[in-house]
Amino acid sequence: MSDAIDEYFDAALEMVKNAGNLITEYSNGCKEYKLKSSDIDLVTEIDKKVEETLIGGLSERFPSHKFIGEESVADGAKCVLTDEPTWIIDPVDGTLNFIHGYPSSCISLGLTINKKAVVGIIFNPIVNQLFTAKQGQGAFLNGQPIHVSQVKDMRNALISFEVGTSRDEEKKTAVLENFKMIVEKAQGIRTVGSAALNMAMVALGGADAYFEFGIHAWDIAAGDIIVREAGGVCIDPAGGPFDILSRRVLCASSIELAQEMSTVLHQYYPDRD
Ligand code: LIP
Numbered sequence: 001m002s003d004a005i006d007e008y009f010d011a012a013l014e015m016v017k018n019a020g021n022l023i024t025e026y027s028n029g030c031k032e033y034k035l036k037s038s039d040i041d042l043v044t045e046i047d048k049k050v051e052e053t054l055i056g057g058l059s060e061r062f063p064s065h066k067f068i069g070e071e072s073v074a075d076g077a078k079c080v081l082t083d084e085p086t087w088i089i090d091p092v093d094g095t096l097n098f099i100h101g102y103p104s105s106c107i108s109l110g111l112t113i114n115k116k117a118v119v120g121i122i123f124n125p126i127v128n129q130l131f132t133a134k135q136g137q138g139a140f141l142n143g144q145p146i147h148v149s150q151v152k153d154m155r156n157a158l159i160s161f162e163v164g165t166s167r168d169e170e171k172k173t174a175v176l177e178n179f180k181m182i183v184e185k186a187q188g189i190r191t192v193g194s195a196a197l198n199m200a201m202v203a204l205g206g207a208d209a210y211f212e213f214g215i216h217a218w219d220i221a222a223g224d225i226i227v228r229e230a231g232g233v234c235i236d237p238a239g240g241p242f243d244i245l246s247r248r249v250l251c252a253s254s255i256e257l258a259q260e261m262s263t264v265l266h267q268y269y270p271d272r273d
Pocket of ligand 1: 042090092093095096111121136162163164165195196212214215216219271
């Protein structure tokens with residue numbers, strides 16, 4: 001199994017690095033975009049090109065593999081996760097940042113087998129940060145091993161979260177209640193604008209936890225294994241097991257911190273992927 005995973009990883013890494021060139025051409029912003037699910041959920045031609053390039057290359061190399069891609073699903077493809085090797089792709093995570101020229105966007109590519117992430121690649125080509133992980137082999141930033149922080153409680157934690165791309169009343173309430181709660185209980189708060197990069201920051205030890213309601217499988221598949229391989233945990237924000245299709249995520253440097261947060265988070269349950 002490990003040899004196969006190495007082969008999948010090596011092939012995917014090459015493709016992700018090449019696709020990164022499509023993003024760096026627009027490092028000052030990409031002003032042409034279209035709306036998707038709402039007027040703050042945006043897509044550019046580059047999102048589509050990166051996804052087509054990755055699906056094209058990976059399906060040629062691994063014809064039996066399955067795919068879940070953000071833009072393919074937006075165009076009507078079904079989001080189906082089976083036990084088969086499945087590449088889960090966010091071609092530009094942090095599209096709003098990409099459009100504005102705020103340098104926090106990345107390609108996020110995860111591979112699941114038996115519904116569990118075994119490979120994760122998060123690449124921000126604009127600042128040349130490449131986060132990678134393979135099952136059982138640790139997590140890396142630009143080839144150097146990374147590890148989560150030692151933080152075990154909220155009082156000492158730098159916590160990131162996102163407002164997300166929906167603004168219905170229930171979601172807004174959850175965001176505002178959680179913002180207030182973190183301001184009161186934690187050491188600091190960040191929003192990076194990309195779920196995958198938020199998770200990468202937890203893996204790096206730069207942030208201690210990240211949670212979000214309303215993300216999708218493609219935002220968190222790669223981050224899940226990168227955080228776990230860096231020594232951290234990914235769970236459901238209410239404290240149960242992580243469920244990649246639930247559109248809910250809480251990752252942290254330690255199970256103690258994750259559990260403490262799960263008891264005080266204002267919960268929100270979006271429709272599943
Ligand atoms: C976005 C995320 C962002 C999150 C949004 C959205 P996109 O992904 O990374 O952090 O708040 O819910 O999912 O649309 O830029 O790929």
